Amino acid sequence: MDPKTLLKEYNLLTEKGNLGFYQRAEVTTIFAFNKKHKTPRNLYTIIVFEEASSELNHNDFLTDELIEINKDYSLGINQEYKTLAEIKNKYQELIEEDRWSDDEGQLNIADLNSVPKQFIRSDGSKLIPLNSVLKNNFYNGSYILEFFDQDKNIFDSVFKSQEKFKKTVEKIRDIIPIDLTFIKDRVGNIIFQFPVTLLTYKNSSKENWNGSNLKLAWHPKVKNKKEFSLIAKNEFDGNLMGFYNSKNSLKNKNSITTGNSKNLNEFIIYNQENNLIAAHIVNSYLGENFELSIEFPSGVRTIKCEYKKVEIKVKSLSKRTSNKSLDYFTHIKKRKYENEKKRLAQNLSIIQYGKNGVDDRKKALEDIRKLVEKHGRKGVYLWDPYLNHKDLMQTLYHCPYKNVPLKAITTYNKSTKKIHGARLNIENISYSKWIHIERAIFKTDSNNLGLNLEFRVRNNSHGWNFHDRFLLFPYSDRLHKPAVWSLGTSVNGLDKNHHILQKLNNPQIILNEFNDLWDELTAAGNDTLVWCSKDN
Known part of the structure; x- marks a missing residue:
């Protein structure tokens, strides 16, 4: 401007x-x-x-x-x-x-x-x-x-x-x-x-839930109260359930009839002369169907720890519940919940596998590959302490986009050594031998066409221990931001345990941690390199 x-x-x-x-x-x-x-x-x-x-x-x-x-x-x-x-x-x-x-x-x-x-x-x-x-x-x-x-x-x-x-x-x-x-x-x-400091307010629902009561207290220097108007509305399920536009100037006590006040109520008080907002209020009221918990002290729980006794103050909870009735809001909320659950499953935002002992490995791998294809145009990272060549060939190798950066981090320490050895049918495998065999299989089991994969290992000399397993996308052009899924288990354990694949709300935090560890492992050079497709 x-x-x-x-x-x-x-x-x-x-x-x-x-x-x-x-x-x-x-x-x-x-x-x-x-x-x-x-x-x-x-x-x-x-x-x-x-x-x-x-x-x-x-x-x-x-x-x-x-x-x-x-x-x-x-x-x-x-x-x-x-x-x-x-x-x-x-x-x-x-x-x-x-x-x-x-x-x-x-x-x-x-x-x-x-x-x-x-x-x-x-x-x-x-x-x-x-x-x-x-x-x-x-x-x-x-x-x-x-x-x-x-x-x-x-x-x-x-x-x-x-x-x-x-x-x-x-x-x-x-x-x-x-x-x-x-x-x-x-x-x-x-x-x-x-x-904005022209007024303070207090609002509550009308007894019959067809609107709100709004009390205003004005700044003592305000002389132009007649210039202010109010717009109010109530929304639910994307529908406008109620609306109000004041025709007269606002009073200290205002009765606002929108037709409905059971859900999210929004009020905008504004000056008609300059179109500046004096207050924007968004809230909901404690309604007919509610549950209120009240805490009461109920003694002290003691725990003997290694160096001292720990005391936990125990609280009793008393619940006050209103008489719940099945009105149209209840039915709509139930439908919204069911639809949201289906939407999350369709988008693979949250989905569980292995329930009741069912072997869902095939489906879990298919879902991971769908995510890789959907969000992997700018790269895909896999973070799992038990990764080997087989896991990567079943996941990141399925990325169809040529030369996009693929990164993976695993761990080699006393506990993972046994699992890495068992997967290769070699007892007490050494670090150098494990890397040698991994590299050989990467070379022979794929032509690695259009693959830009780098696989690094956290060992006793470089990096830090990690436990959780993540599938990371540094940037999803579908979402226009990073995206991260928690796997819930290691790739090699997809057929062994009940686990939940879940999209995380704060992907940048996990991505930053991955990048920090990756930078440290990369700085160590060949000491942490398992396989790099570009070098072969």
């Missing part, structure tokens, strides 16, 4: 009475200090508008001393308070000259792109990711003006590895309540936050 439009949006959000009655701004800067050039680089900056006295104008380092990131950079966090006039000057400098400075001097920032104003509601029925990097967005919500670092070369130039980034954000989180862990797309950004 052009500077004129950006300044117009800024003026709209800061005008007294539009969102609040701001008197100052708190500026928090998280920066990486370049040790060689002695310059700070922006990692994340947030400017929060507040109603507190503007007389407080100081500059504090929240880090007593710079914290090590790596040999090139250190971490620092600075916080200062600015008057509205000062912060407007800084904003204009940013939009007109692409510059940002604080009391300590010029801050190196990326080439930032402006984003149109956004309203960020508080967490309610679901978590809002951006709230992890905003300040105290608990109530009515906040508007933000965001300047976005779209290049994100900061990861390669500053952190250089996911592990360094992970440790850095943990250090930040220990100092201030800003968590970049799962929203790293905001690293390098500058955000102006405008909390």
Whole structure:
């Protein structure tokens, strides 16, 4: 957006009475200090508008001393308070000259792109990711003006590895309540936050469940209450179950008839003159069919441990249950549950094998191959402490895409040695002999056409022990993000145990751990290499 439009949006959000009655701004800067050039680089900056006295104008380092990131950079966090006039000057400098400075001097920032104003509601029925990097967005919500670092070369130039980034954000989180862990797309950004503080509210369902009662308490400085209206709706199963649009100005006590309030109720209070949101409320009420658990202390359980006695406070649970009736909501929820269960099975998101002793190995392998074909266009990784050539030929070898990176990690130690030897019918097999035989079979049992497979082993000298088994996709073009499945058992045990194939909700965490171990094993060179198709 052009500077004129950006300044117009800024003026709209800061005008007294539009969102609040701001008197100052708190500026928090998280920066990486370049040790060689002695310059700070922006990692994340947030400017929060507040109603507190503007007389407080100081500059504090929240880090007593710079914290090590790596040999090139250190971490620092600075916080200062600015008057509205000062912060407007800084904003204009940013939009007109692409510059940002604080009391300590010029801050190196990326080439930032402006984003149109956004309203960020508080967490309610679901978590809002951006709230992890905003300040105290608990109530009515906040508007933000965001300047976005779209290049994100900061990861390669500053952190250089996911592990360094992970440790850095943990250090930040220990100092201030800003968590970049799962929203790293905001690293390098500058955000102006405008909390909405015009009112507080309390809502409840009507007795007959055909709407809501909404009580409002206004900020004492609000003089234009007649300008505010409300939209309310109730949704269930993708259907709009109720709707309400206030025609008259809002009162302190409002009776809202939507037709239904049994499910997720959403209210938006907004100013009709400037179309700014004063509150976005999303919640559900404790209804006719509910179960409430109450805890009561019930003594102490003691356990004799090796060095001391451990005490566990035991609690009794008292359940209060309403009279449950089979209404249309109950039937719809049951259908949704059954459909979701079928959908998860069809998408192989969660499926179990070996139930009641049934041998499901063939089906389990078929499902793994389906996943490999569906999501493996950018590569497939397999992480299993008992892998050998047979397992890989039954799984990763079935990837039909030429030369995509295929990686596998296994383990060779005292416990896995017996299993590796037993699978080759060789008792007490040595590490070197096991690798020699594996390589020979890889060469003879396939022509390895179009295969880009690297198979490495964690041994006593390199890497660390692992137990869980995963099928990983570094990037699924179907999902537009990484994807990871937990296998529930080793590939060689698919016919022996009951297990569950399950898609994980946080694939990046597992992928990062795999990559960290892979990097360590790769750095060890041939000491950890079982087989590389490109070398043969």
